[in-house]
Amino acid sequence: EPEVTQTPSHQVTQMGQEVILRCVPISNHLYFYWYRQILGQKVEFLVSFYNNEISEKSEIFDDQFSVERPDGSNFTLKIRSTKLEDSAMYFCASSEALAHGETQYFGPGTRLLVL
Amino acid sequence: KQEVTQIPAALSVPEGENLVLNCSFTDSAIYNLQWFRQDPGKGLTSLLLIQSSQREQTSGRLNASLDKSSGRSTLYIAASQPGDSATYLCAVREWAGGSQGNLIFGKGTKLSVKP
Numbered sequence: 001e002p003e004v005t006q007t008p009s010h011q012v013t014q015m016g017q018e019v020i021l022r023c024v025p026i027s028n029h030l031y032f033y034w035y036r037q038i039l040g041q042k043v044e045f046l047v048s049f050y051n052n053e054i055s056e057k058s059e060i061f062d063d064q065f066s067v068e069r070p071d072g073s074n075f076t077l078k079i080r081s082t083k084l085e086d087s088a089m090y091f092c093a094s095s096e097a098l099a100h101g102e103t104q105y106f107g108p109g110t111r112l113l114v115l
Numbered sequence: 116k117q118e119v120t121q122i123p124a125a126l127s128v129p130e131g132e133n134l135v136l137n138c139s140f141t142d143s144a145i146y147n148l149q150w151f152r153q154d155p156g157k158g159l160t161s162l163l164l165i166q167s168s169q170r171e172q173t174s175g176r177l178n179a180s181l182d183k184s185s186g187r188s189t190l191y192i193a194a195s196q197p198g199d200s201a202t203y204l205c206a207v208r209e210w211a212g213g214s215q216g217n218l219i220f221g222k223g224t225k226l227s228v229k230p
Contacts, residue, residue, distance in 0.1 A: 056217060091159065103149065103161050109157070
C-alpha cells in the first residue's frame with residue numbers, strides 16, 4: 001500500500017542552524033501538508049501546498065519557514081534559523097482529490113530537537 | 116475560532132469491553148471529521164472519515180458517528196483488544212471557502228486495553 005515517507009526520522013540541531021525536513025508524498029496525490037506536534041500538545045497545521053504554491057498557512061508558519069517541491073517526488077520544509085521552541089515532531093501529509101472531503105495520509109514524522 | 120475537545124483524556128479498559136470515545140467541536144461549519152490513531156512516537160493512521168453530510172461510518176470493529184448540528188462525534192470500538200491501545204485523535208476539516216481547509220485536531224484520548 002502506498003505510504004508517505006519522511007526523512008530523517010530524527011534530527012538534532014543547534015539553535016540558529018537551518019534544517020530541511022524531507023517528505024515523499026503518495027505518488028498520485030496533489031495536495032501536500034505539514035503539521036507539527038510539540039511534545040504533549042495537539043497536532044497543529046503549518047501549511048498546505050498545491051500546484052507549486054502555498055494554499056494556506058497558519059500563524060505558526062512565519063518567515064523562518066518555507067516549503068518547496070524541488071522535483072516530482074520530494075516535498076520539503078525548511079526552517080531557516082531554528083529556535084528552541086521549534087523542537088517538535090513534524091508530520092507531512094498528502095491527499096489525492098480536489099474535493100475537501102478527501103482523506104489526508106500522514107507520514108511517520110521527523111522528530112526535531114533544537115539544542 | 117474552531118476548538119476541538121476530546122474526552123476522556125485517558126481511558127483504561129479490560130480486553131473485550133466495548134467503548135466510546137468522544138469528540139466535540141465548537142463551529143459546526145465543517146467539511147468533514149476524521150479519526151486517527153497514533154502509536155507512541157509514530158505517525159497518524161487514518162481510521163475513518165465522515166463527510167459533513169453523513170451520520171456515520173463503519174470499518175470493522177470501529178464505528179464513528181457525527182452530529183454536526185450539536186458539534187459532536189463519537190468513535191465506538193467493539194470488543195476491544197490490547198492491540199487497540201494507542202492515542203485516538205479527532206480532527207475536523209474546516210469550511211474554508213475556496214481553499215483546502217486545514218485539519219484542526221483535538222488533544223486525543225489515550226486508550227489502554229488490558230489483557
